[in-house]
Amino acid sequence: MLKGLLFVYLMLTGLVGYAQSPVVFLRDTTRLGVSLASLERSFPPPYDKLIVQAGKSSQLKGAFSGRTKLYFDSLNAQHQQFFTFIERNKKRLPALGLLFQTQEFIRADGSYEWVFCQVDGQSLTSEQESKLLALLTEWYTQHPFPIKTENGFRRSTMTTLGQPPQKRTVRRGPGIISTVEAAEKTLRPDTVTMLAFNHLELSSVPEVVYRFPKLEELDLSRNNLHELPARLTADIPTLKRLSVLFNVIPNDSVFITRNKHIRSLNIQGNKLTKIPESIRQNRRLESLWLGYNKLTTITDADVKTLRRMRKLSDLNLYSVGLSQLPTSIGRLKRVKVLDLYYNKFIELPPQIGKMKRLEQLAVAHNELRNLPVTLTKLRHLQVLYAHHNHLSQLPDEFSRLHSLRILDLSYNWYVSVPAVIGTLSSLQELSFNNNNLHEFPSMLLSLKGLKKVFLGSNPLFGQEAMKSPYAPQIKQLEANNTDVSY
Incomplete structure (x- = not known):
């Protein structure tokens, strides 16, 4: 051998x-x-x-x-x-x-x-x-x-x-139980606020979860569940946060009763091909994570389902195979955080500019050629992650984004940093690493609030940034208390 x-x-x-x-x-x-x-x-x-x-x-x-x-x-x-x-x-x-x-x-x-x-x-x-x-x-x-x-x-x-096999993360602390056996043996179910039954190879929800009168969080992630039973929302009125992340639940097995107590639902990584209508029964849901499913499309009917949850502020559609958003997406006016990482967008609909309360937008790892001018209507936008796209310019109207603190445009096609960057007075962190920059972005010197800037893996420096013609500008940025990564 x-x-x-x-x-x-x-x-x-x-x-x-x-x-x-x-x-x-x-x-x-x-x-x-x-x-x-x-x-x-x-x-x-x-x-x-x-x-x-x-x-x-x-x-x-x-x-x-x-x-x-x-x-x-x-x-x-x-x-x-x-x-x-x-x-x-x-x-x-x-x-x-x-x-x-x-x-x-x-x-x-x-x-x-x-x-x-x-x-x-x-x-x-x-x-x-x-x-x-x-x-x-x-x-x-x-x-x-x-x-x-x-x-x-x-x-x-x-x-x-390859991805190494994940080890189980055991949650510990006051009010937390991490095994079914411990849940069955406890003599004080009234002191338990969280059941962390993640990574236990469960094929069904254990009956024991219904014996805790003050249960607020139930983690059933990374098991082998084929159903989200209605009892979880019907018989645990104190439950606020529910995770069935990475199970094998299909569209027709998501059963949710009308409730006003669920605030956060994580149903990522299951067998969903559409947004289950029963999700709308969570009348006061604030956070909904649907990533790692194969939704491929979001329809106007889906947006209508999401609108029924009037408290929804955090929507995660990470890696679900989307190539476009419906124009009705602008009707989700209460959403503050929208995550569209790892999809197939070539463009975003201009109606995204109607999501007036949006504070964080993540559109990284797509195929975007441009960012719509209507993004500049998002006066509350603080964080924009648009790295790993095909961007090479920014609209001049970006100067209206007076609240923008973090802007990540790394791994794009920029040959120079757009001049409009110099007008973003609230900017604290800027990433332009892994582009094709050939000249130093001198407009950064005017951004007095800038704390971090990433410029590595660009042609402008060569092998040694501090031996390049741009060393004085780097030193001037550092003198302004800006941490420069090159």
């Missing part, structure tokens, strides 16, 4: 007479006679980069100079394919949750000359390393980069391979 694994490893690393695999561990570069410095001179970065040497700056032209949109589009599509491949082959991984780094050198035709990899924070046996190399070799040989370039290019990546 060991001889066989050794043969596989030798074959993959090119020590026998087979074709050299492009995927090797970074530590093997010396043994293979490969110079990283020489490769970096032969393979340009993907986009333009500022180089500072001996006090002089110069611009290194990237392989996708003037085509950064095309590059990032292709990169995002390939990332999705890679994660799908890893998920499909996760049983072949030597371990789950590996922190994995690569340095890729990609030829003009998209094939890989070399991929140097290393695993951080975890030691692998020779057998596990062989399995990992075999899996990665399969991916890289079958999935060349989808765009051809003139001279090829290089890039570095870091990702986590």
Whole structure:
């Protein structure tokens, strides 16, 4: 067995007479006679980069100079394919949750000359390393980069391979019981305010939950429940917070009786394909989390259901497969927090500007090309997360957002920071890292309340920000008590 694994490893690393695999561990570069410095001179970065040497700056032209949109589009599509491949082959991984780094050198035709990899924070046996190399070799040989370039290019990546099994989080404290057995044995049910029955492999709601006259919170997350029974809302009149996160409850098994006591309902990660109508029975619900379901669409009827809950202020639609919102979304005028992370939006409806009480909007990890001008009508908006999109500009009308404190536009397509940023007088935290900035955003110097700014992984600095021509501006920001990350 060991001889066989050794043969596989030798074959993959090119020590026998087979074709050299492009995927090797970074530590093997010396043994293979490969110079990283020489490769970096032969393979340009993907986009333009500022180089500072001996006090002089110069611009290194990237392989996708003037085509950064095309590059990032292709990169995002390939990332999705890679994660799908890893998920499909996760049983072949030597371990789950590996922190994995690569340095890729990609030829003009998209094939890989070399991929140097290393695993951080975890030691692998020779057998596990062989399995990992075999899996990665399969991916890289079958999935060349989808765009051809003139001279090829290089890039570095870091990702986590597979999700490790989650350990149970045990809640402790006064009034909390964390096991069914303890709930059955307690002699003082009147002192219990929370039952934390998460991660217990339950297939049904235990009968014991109904014996606690002062129960306020019930956590049934990460079990195997197929039903949300009506008794939970009918027979526990003190219950305020209910979580059935990550179970297997379908549309037709959400049973809720009319009540005025439930304030928070977390039904994320189930088998829902639409918003259950019975949710409207929670007449005073304030927080509703529906993420990680496969809703794919939100209809006017769904919005009408949500409007029935007149106290609803926190709505989570995280990763539910949405590509658009209905124009009626503007009728949710009491919502203060709207989470639309990890969907498929290319645009947002202008009616979102009618959500007058909105204080926090999260639209990160979508495919947005623009943010609607109507967002500037949200005079109470304090937090806007729009990172990991395809944004390259901001409306000048953003100057009206006098309450905006946090703005995250990292991982977008900006080549310069929009001038309107300098008018956001309440701004405390700004993120523009991982864009394509080529000039320092000097307008930040006028934002006296700015506490944090993130500018890392942009071409304007090159390798060393404090050796770049922009070091004086960085020092001036820091003198204004702004923490600058570069």
